[in-house]
Amino acid sequence: MNTTILEIKNVRKSFKDKEVLKDVNITVKKGSVYALLGANGAGKSTLLKIVTGLLNCDNGKVTIKNIDVADNPVLAQKLFSFSSQTTTVDGVLTGYENLHLIAKLRQERNPRKVAENLLDKFELTEAKDKAVSTYSGGMRRRLDLAMSLVGSPEIIFLDEPTTGLDPKSRQELWDTIKEMKSQGKTILLTTQYLEEADYLADQIGFLREGEIVANGTPDEMKRLAGADKLLLVFNNHHNTERALKLFEFYYPIKRADCEISIDLDEEIETTLTVLNALTTEKIELKTFKMITPTLDDVFMTLTKG
């Protein structure tokens, strides 16, 4: 579990005058999920292209199980698969033909069987003989993921896998990624959403303007962005002032005339204590809600630092 499978070392890349990647270093452990978090244009896709051997870097190197990707692309490529942002499936071919094609190219001994099994696993058997151009977005993404599993790669690279998916398809995809992990696959995915990285990843790397500005576990990252907050809204000044006094211990912040917020270190416990206290003290509450730090908050914190 603790062996390094992928190592990205001092990778730099410039397009003409623009420096897209500035000395990127990432280590991914075997069997873990690594999320590369960053906004549009941060350099995520460029980094993935270098890691998968589609693009050469100006400096540094990428090794997968000690195989240098730039020196030995085909050998390294046997160990991974790559799904790009655009969901690259062949629209003219059927779902079965897409899988069969990849299985043949990956030297599977029985491409037919590999294709049939994956169709079954991803619930595409019913649509297997239909042209992929008639598939829904979610089905295309499932097929794309099924294609990534052909040849039993050890690492799976997913470039923004949930972008453009509806909530239901997104949850399905998340479940699939978790399942892949439980089967021992190593996954490196890029995302723009903190929520997604939080849910899926063991390690998060925050890429901003071509630099890893922070990395760590999801909890470490969230601490960086500040804790979740509980927002309380009251009907009048009187109640607001009483609550401020009552919760002194939590260092409440007055955000507006009748609004206060409290930092939550222990989410459920603090929330319950606060709400119970309000009931016993008979302080009437208009509404309350939780505020989770967003990617923007992480951005703000990191730019401030």
Added chain:
Amino acid sequence: MNAFQNISDTLTLANRIIKHNLRSIDTLIKVVAMPVMMLLLMVFIFGGAFQIPGVSEDEYINYVLPGILLMTIATGSAYTSLRINLDKTTGMFDRLKSMPIAKSSILGGQVVASVIFMLVSIIVVFIVGFIAGFRSDATFLEWLLLMLLILLFSLALTWISVPFGLAAESIEGASSFSYILLMLLFISSAFVPVEGMPKVVRIFAENQPMTPIIQTLRNLLDSQAVGNDLWISFGWMVLIILISYIFGLKVYRRV
């Protein structure tokens, strides 16, 4: 990476493109049906109006068939360029390039599929030609030489379409070069002799690659001496393949 895997990957990928061609009604109409219509149009409608010295009305189909063959290949090349461009813009090239396969098979598959598709359309045009009254006195050796010439021309036009397909930003741009090829065909001896053309056009028509290729095909089918035209044709085609191959690979590395 052994040679066997290289060939097998190329054929697997060529098979994919052939499926694309066969499932696209648009491709089939333009590449197979159009040249056939053109042939019938030339023979049964325009043929009667053209007076070509030394060619009787019945023989006009023999005169025009070589031009139609080249036209078939030229329209086919537009689709080669289009398929290459589609694979570039949809990210299919990236998916394939990131796989453990012989990298030359990606473009190679496109080239093989293109040449096969062109040759199949050529056979269809020949069959329709025979039905419409085309007859040839060519010997077996002449037929063989003819086939070699057609194969080389298919390969030349396929390779020309590679850099265009790779460099174009959109599908519309990718196939635009094929109009130039069709123009070249009309300004050659494909449908009417160059003798009747205005002087400047005539000089151009006599010295561009299409005319010697058509003359060679025509003479071979008619079992006549081919003379220097054969060598000039081979020269042009080898030159075209060489230049577009070098240029094509250069663009391919950047894509």
